[in-house]
Amino acid sequence: MIPAIFPIRLRISTAYVILGERAVLVDTGSNGEEDRILSGLRRYNVDPQRVALLLHTHGHTDHAGSTRALKERLRVPAAIHAADAPKMRAGDSGRLRPLRFSSRLIALTINPRFPPAEPDLLVEEGYSLSEFGISAAVLHTPGHTPGSISVLFDDGRAIAGDLMMGGSLGGAFHPDRPGYHYFAEDLAELRRSIRKLLDRGVKTIYLGHGGPLEAGPVRERFAPDFDAI
Ligand SMILES: [Zn+2]
Ligand SMILES: [Zn+2]
Numbered sequence: 001m002i003p004a005i006f007p008i009r010l011r012i013s014t015a016y017v018i019l020g021e022r023a024v025l026v027d028t029g030s031n032g033e034e035d036r037i038l039s040g041l042r043r044y045n046v047d048p049q050r051v052a053l054l055l056h057t058h059g060h061t062d063h064a065g066s067t068r069a070l071k072e073r074l075r076v077p078a079a080i081h082a083a084d085a086p087k088m089r090a091g092d093s094g095r096l097r098p099l100r101f102s103s104r105l106i107a108l109t110i111n112p113r114f115p116p117a118e119p120d121l122l123v124e125e126g127y128s129l130s131e132f133g134i135s136a137a138v139l140h141t142p143g144h145t146p147g148s149i150s151v152l153f154d155d156g157r158a159i160a161g162d163l164m165m166g167g168s169l170g171g172a173f174h175p176d177r178p179g180y181h182y183f184a185e186d187l188a189e190l191r192r193s194i195r196k197l198l199d200r201g202v203k204t205i206y207l208g209h210g211g212p213l214e215a216g217p218v219r220e221r222f223a224p225d226f227d228a229i
Contacts (some may be wrong), residue, residue: 143190
């Protein structure tokens with residue numbers, strides 16, 4: 001069964017619902033967006049009761065901000081990579097390391113704190129979504145944060161969180177143009193992760209901000225930087 005990927009656009013970020021036999025919600029937006037997410041599910045005719053897992057691409061405030069509220073509302077487990085679990089537990093994105101000057105200004109406008117939530121499941125590379133009738137697995141793609149993951153589907157689609165960004169101003173302009181996100185905790189590691197995702201044969205990349213992106217332009221944009229790894 002080829003699972004559907006439905007984007008739920010939120011104030012700052014985009015969450016995704018993957019629909020197989022069960023549904024997996026990827027990321028929970030910012031603090032206070034649980035109702036927006038639940039109505040997003042209904043808009044796609046996905047009964048919130050079908051959601052079996054809250055899976056996080058990483059532990060930033062705009063991706064795990066409504067996790068605590070959704071855990072309470074849906075009574076489902078929250079999953080995150082072990083390396084980002086401390087962010088979720090503390091409800092703190094930690095220090096955002098800017099990649100360029102404009103990022104510094106953006107960092108000032110972001111509240112790094114969010115309601116803390118206890119992770120129920122720590123996922124690693126290779127964690128399969130097959131138990132939900134979804135032919136996809138987790139790929140560890142660190143760099144933006146140490147515990148950043150991507151969900152790679154057997155058919156070449158991927159949800160990659162903040163591994164990169166589509167367009168500028170969070171995807172408001174030219175959302176199909178690949179670029180670096182504003183922040184990365186480890187730039188060399190981030191580049192290795194982009195190369196890893198491309199090497200795994202990804203075709204279409206869904207992102208937390210902007211996108212989706214096609215593999216061709218992504219390779220063109222980032223391959224020259226792979227020499228710097
Ligand atoms: Zn992020
Ligand atoms: Zn983000």
